[in-house]
Amino acid sequence: MTIFICKCDNVMQQLTIKNFGPINSLTLDIKDFTLLIGPQASGKSTIAKTIFFFKSLNDDLVKYFIDSIDKKDFSKPTGTYAKAIRQKFLDYFGATTHLNGLELKFRYTENVWISITLEGNHKYVTPNFSKPFEESFKNLVFEGTEFLKRFGRKNPALLTSKDLLNLDTEKRKFIAILTEKCNELFDENRELIFIPAGRSLLATLADQLQFIDSRRLDFLMRTFVDRINIVRPIFNKSLVDIIKERRLLTQLAIDFEKTKLAEEIITRILKGRYQYDKDGEKIFYDNKNYVKLNFSSSGQQESLWILLLLFIMILEQQNVFIVIEEPEAHLFPEAQREIAHLIALVSNLNQSQVVITTHSPYILASFNNLILANKFGESHPDSVSKKIDKKLWVSQDKVYAALVKKGDVKPIIDKELNIVEQEYIDTVSRQINDEFDFLYSLETV
Structure with missing residues (x-):
């Protein structure tokens, strides 16, 4: 048959x-x-x-x-x-x-x-x-x-x-x-990965994570915790040492340039390097001094496992479908730009797909720049790549962006420029500036 x-x-x-x-x-x-x-x-x-x-x-x-x-x-x-x-x-x-x-x-x-x-x-x-x-x-x-x-x-x-x-x-x-x-x-x-919002709670309970009753967590958070518990032992050394070990001691393929770029981005976001040992999870600020993860900043706690999971995907050159909720949580705008770059690096792996939910105009603006870099990089590759690494460029054809509000979904890609419409990035800033101009004008009255 x-x-x-x-x-x-x-x-x-x-x-x-x-x-x-x-x-x-x-x-x-x-x-x-x-x-x-x-x-x-x-x-x-x-x-x-x-x-x-x-x-x-x-x-x-x-x-x-x-x-x-x-x-x-x-x-x-x-x-x-x-x-x-x-x-x-x-x-x-x-x-x-x-x-x-x-x-x-x-x-x-x-x-x-x-x-x-x-x-x-x-x-x-x-x-x-x-x-x-x-x-x-x-x-x-x-x-x-x-x-x-x-x-x-x-x-x-x-x-x-x-x-x-x-x-x-x-x-x-x-x-x-x-x-x-x-x-x-x-x-x-593709391998499916869901990174939920509310990640900082897991960092606060880092040393007890393996003892948490998973039945008290919602299903997607539970699977996220299980994934962390599986991969955490990989990070018993620095990211630099992980890359060196993979490159020198194994026959496994590695895209060194992408992996090194990912390590540099992660270090800039964390303002240090992460390592896990018998005493728990730590962020090292130099070779000797560190803070335990549960006492680190909220931005470090919220972003850590986004960063490390994305690093593994790049290191392993995985083909993934990944959902990331609120990648910007507790991060300064400069760090939001960096995390957008790391996500873009993953999105360019093989046939990977990414879904992001966000409140942040900085995240949208960052991806807009990466789309424009790809667009103008075709005619000015050297100039654009000096400003934005070519490995981060995002093709406009693969992007869908939408505003979700009051139960309706409105696409917000400018049909002529093929980028996110600027008004959805600048709306709040414009309102704040209008308020400021109004209040400041009262001084002349």
Whole structure:
């Protein structure tokens, strides 16, 4: 039997939201670089979380196949996968009994989509799948059942150690093949990372982080804490030493120029260097003197794990989809510019995608300059690269920027200049200046 996996043209992914949280109605094409600006409680985080939720469903499908192979049971595949989606939705967004008219839809390719609606009087979260998705899913399940027929019925107690190793190898190979086919179905093979707001709390509790009851944290913060606990031991030496070790002692590929640039940006933002040892997390101001992370500045605490996770992505040359909430939090405008540069460096890795939610006009202005650098760098490469490193330039074609306000989303890219419209950067400054001019004019009255 020929197994069919839906292959579609390279169509931009698209999110549709109706009646969800603050958002009334939205259709959003997912570009490689998405900037969402707006006041608090406007819906920026709702949009970012919803994109991340749908992107992560690929991972849940892979987990379904792994669990089904382990349990040797592929019965009720659609219902089992739908149940996993329903539980994830509740983990991300909480109860749904207060919602009315909710409709969410994510188009992965031209023909493959998943939607979420509320069905019944109890408003149960109900996933719906496009026909091509259902057909591909059905065929993948068939492959899984065929694998179990060949290998799953063997009694481990009757197998030799060599047979068990061979069986484990076959299982790993098959799961790798299924994972690749799931990636193809969802048109998604990036590592997914969500960096939530409120990060400084984790720094304050740095020494107790591994002992925090994760059930007391929301789902995305919980996964963020788990990621930190996994990668923290990597930083038992300085970033400079990590780069040197990778370059001299391993055969792993490294883009030295990008990694060195990232290290320099991070050092300027932190005003020191981070290191983790048996005594906990520290920021060193010189070779000897340091402050423990939980006593460091709020800007250092809030930005630290954005910076370090971005550093790992650049060091490992990872292909990522990353959401960063409020990267500007507690940072001086100069440091906000630096963190925008670091994010841009990551966005230029392979096929990486970035979503940023922000309140900051400095973040928008910084990205505007990087877009302009790419635009004018085509005709004046030497002059522009002396001012702004070419590795930071951002192509205008990959950027989407929108103002999220009162439940509505308004694109704010100037159609002629292909940059963020200046009025959305200068609005508050203009209001403050108008107030100042008015008050100052009273002196002459």
